[in-house]
Amino acid sequence: MTPTMTTDVIIIGAGPVGLFAVFELGLLGLRAHLIDILPRAGGQCAELYPEKPIYDIPAIPSCTGQELVDRLLQQIKPFAPTFHLGRSAQGLARTADDTAWQVTLDDGTILTGAAVVIAAGGGQFEPKKLPGAQAFEGKGVAYAVRETQAYRDRDVVIAGGGDSALDWVLALAPVARSVALVHRRDAFRGAPASEAAVRALVAKGQVALLIGQITDYHGDEAGHLARISLRLTGQGDEATITQEVSCQALLAFYGLTMRLGPLADFGLALERQLVVVDTARFETSLPGVFAIGDINTYPGKLKLILSGFHEAALMAHAAFGVCRPDERLRFGYTTTSSDLKARLGVHD
Numbered sequence: 001m002t003p004t005m006t007t008d009v010i011i012i013g014a015g016p017v018g019l020f021a022v023f024e025l026g027l028l029g030l031r032a033h034l035i036d037i038l039p040r041a042g043g044q045c046a047e048l049y050p051e052k053p054i055y056d057i058p059a060i061p062s063c064t065g066q067e068l069v070d071r072l073l074q075q076i077k078p079f080a081p082t083f084h085l086g087r088s089a090q091g092l093a094r095t096a097d098d099t100a101w102q103v104t105l106d107d108g109t110i111l112t113g114a115a116v117v118i119a120a121g122g123g124q125f126e127p128k129k130l131p132g133a134q135a136f137e138g139k140g141v142a143y144a145v146r147e148t149q150a151y152r153d154r155d156v157v158i159a160g161g162g163d164s165a166l167d168w169v170l171a172l173a174p175v176a177r178s179v180a181l182v183h184r185r186d187a188f189r190g191a192p193a194s195e196a197a198v199r200a201l202v203a204k205g206q207v208a209l210l211i212g213q214i215t216d217y218h219g220d221e222a223g224h225l226a227r228i229s230l231r232l233t234g235q236g237d238e239a240t241i242t243q244e245v246s247c248q249a250l251l252a253f254y255g256l257t258m259r260l261g262p263l264a265d266f267g268l269a270l271e272r273q274l275v276v277v278d279t280a281r282f283e284t285s286l287p288g289v290f291a292i293g294d295i296n297t298y299p300g301k302l303k304l305i306l307s308g309f310h311e312a313a314l315m316a317h318a319a320f321g322v323c324r325p326d327e328r329l330r331f332g333y334t335t336t337s338s339d340l341k342a343r344l345g346v347h348d
């Protein structure tokens with residue numbers, strides 16, 4: 001049976017702007033579900049620059065991308081949004097009785113809400129894939145780890161030079177039969193402590209470090225990955241050698257790209273792959289469907305977090321009219337409104 005969940009507002013994208021939308025909607029008493037294809041919230045801030053300082057968030061002279069996300073998550077806690085992480089929003093349609101919107105997720109779950117907020121940034125993040133490995137996707141080649149125990153007693157090869165690759169080497173080394181890390185050069189972009197821990201395992205012979213590139217994939221009789229070929233480059237040595245390595249599981253962490261994806265087929269008016277909105281309500285060409293943050297376009301648009309926060313506040317007031325058509329919205333300040341303070345769970 002298809003799982004169905006009902007809420008006031010469905011937010012597609014759990015980047016900084018989607019998270020702040022939860023807050024603005026929550027202040028008005030509207031409940032929200034958030035969907036993100038990534039396994040954690042934070043969008044570009046968490047994925048692309050978690051440790052870099054941001055200097056242009058009002059009243060916060062400096063905070064890193066991850067700190068901003070952590071503060072937003074703390075700020076929206078009183079409104080207890082439901083997260084659907086690791087899930088992609090695949091479809092948008094009206095309900096059969098035309099009273100609400102339905103968003104379908106890639107696992108078949110259907111979310112129903114009076115309003116939808118598209119806060120999808122530059123589109124959904126997707127892993128950069130290994131060239132030529134498509135035939136083995138789901139048959140040994142993967143770009144994320146869902147369950148560590150699935151790697152027990154396997155020969156695992158991890159490709160990449162950033163934090164994800166190093167972290168998964170450390171997590172899978174005690175579980176797998178063997179773990180090899182493949183990177184094109186003998187230098188890593190990840191946290192120095194993780195790199196040191198990986199190098200210690202290499203020194204003890206518990207992890208193999210292979211400097212070079214994957215050149216070919218070989219399957220067993222059932223079509224599952226069994227071995228890979230590598231072109232290895234010696235340190236400071238121009239000569240290369242080719243080697244075959246036993247490998248039933250190949251995990252590649254080459255970073256992420258962004259793609260508009262299924263949103264392109266939602267029937268929204270688009271301009272250069274961005275969703276066209278008005279600047280009073282931040283509503284799209286579909287009534288009750290709003291777009292805020294990097295995904296939208298209007299005259300004078302600046303792709304800044306600050307702009308997305310402003311858009312979230314105006315959107316929330318417009319969405320209230322859609323979700324509660326029979327109620328009048330009273331404007332209030334969080335400093336003085338007892339209604340807003342009650343929703344935040346704070347007292348004078």
Ligand code: FAD
Nearest residue numbers: 013015017036037043044089120121123124125293294305
């Ligand atoms: P995003 O952060 O892009 O989040 C959108 C989320 O939606 C993503 O997590 C994505 O996976 C998800 N998504 C998309 N489609 C789907 C789908 N169909 N299903 C499920 N999930 C989906 N801005 C500043 O104001 N100040 C700065 O100093 C600054 N520095 C930056 C530095 C760098 C290196 C970069 C790359 C950007 C910087 N920015 C800065 C820009 C800022 O990060 C963006 O404006 C901000 O992240 C936009 O937030 P968002 O929530 O709209 O989108």
